[in-house]
Amino acid sequence: ETGVTQSPTHLIKTRGQQVTLRCSSQSGHNTVSWYQQALGQGPQFIFQYYREEENGRGNFPPRFSGLQFPNYSSELNVNALELDDSALYLCASSLEVQGYGYTFGSGTRLTVV
Amino acid sequence: RKEVEQDPGPFNVPEGATVAFNCTYSNSASQSFFWYRQDCRKEPKLLMSVYSSGNEDGRFTAQLNRASQYISLLIRDSKLSDSATYLCVVKPGGYNKLIFGAGTRLAVHP
Numbered sequence: 001e002t003g004v005t006q007s008p009t010h011l012i013k014t015r016g017q018q019v020t021l022r023c024s025s026q027s028g029h030n031t032v033s034w035y036q037q038a039l040g041q042g043p044q045f046i047f048q049y050y051r052e053e054e055n056g057r058g059n060f061p062p063r064f065s066g067l068q069f070p071n072y073s074s075e076l077n078v079n080a081l082e083l084d085d086s087a088l089y090l091c092a093s094s095l096e097v098q099g100y101g102y103t104f105g106s107g108t109r110l111t112v113v
Numbered sequence: 114r115k116e117v118e119q120d121p122g123p124f125n126v127p128e129g130a131t132v133a134f135n136c137t138y139s140n141s142a143s144q145s146f147f148w149y150r151q152d153c154r155k156e157p158k159l160l161m162s163v164y165s166s167g168n169e170d171g172r173f174t175a176q177l178n179r180a181s182q183y184i185s186l187l188i189r190d191s192k193l194s195d196s197a198t199y200l201c202v203v204k205p206g207g208y209n210k211l212i213f214g215a216g217t218r219l220a221v222h223p
Contacts, residue, residue, distance in 0.1 A: 045212070
């Protein structure tokens with residue numbers, strides 16, 4: 001059984017640029033959630049994808065968007081990057097939207113300069 | 114007010130010590146409760162779920178007081194390998210997200 005994999009592991013971008021982060025869910029999991037973890041803080045919920053549709057969103061602006069593909073993998077896109085977007089971005093997969101079997105990937109560390 | 118509040122620490126304790134972490138949450142409709150552990154620059158990993166009756170897993174004991182909206186984690190006989198950040202996590206009923214506290218850092222020294 002494969003776990004959640006995220007790519008890339010590290011990324012440096014310039015303010016104003018766009019970035020795409022990728023996540024492959026754990027085998028058998030059909031729901032993907034994205035979280036942002038700033039330094040010294042707990043992870044903050046960005047949004048969740050289920051059956052290729054956004055299924056709940058946290059307090060993040062529209063420049064944070066996502067996709068889920070038929071194989072349940074997912075992308076997080078961030079446009080017009082700001083310095084405050086520098087954080088660890090975590091993807092978690094689970095079975096069904098109410099699933100308790102959250103499994104986190106090891107994250108993508110994004111630095112915006 | 115933050116939805117989940119924790120003492121940030123750090124807690125510096127010697128090996129073998131007993132240490133307790135506390136957490137409060139603001140949404141009385143919260144349904145599920147967890148403690149996660151996060152090592153430096155790694156992803157959070159589920160340590161244990163927290164039930165109203167209290168539950169124990171080896172050296173770890175978790176308690177939930179719904180009336181006070183308070184969650185605790187007790188670690189007995191601390192090991193060096195327990196050094197990490199402990200995240201208090203709440204899942205509101207009917208919602209599909211986890212709400213994390215900022216975490217409490219534990220450093221166990223020889």
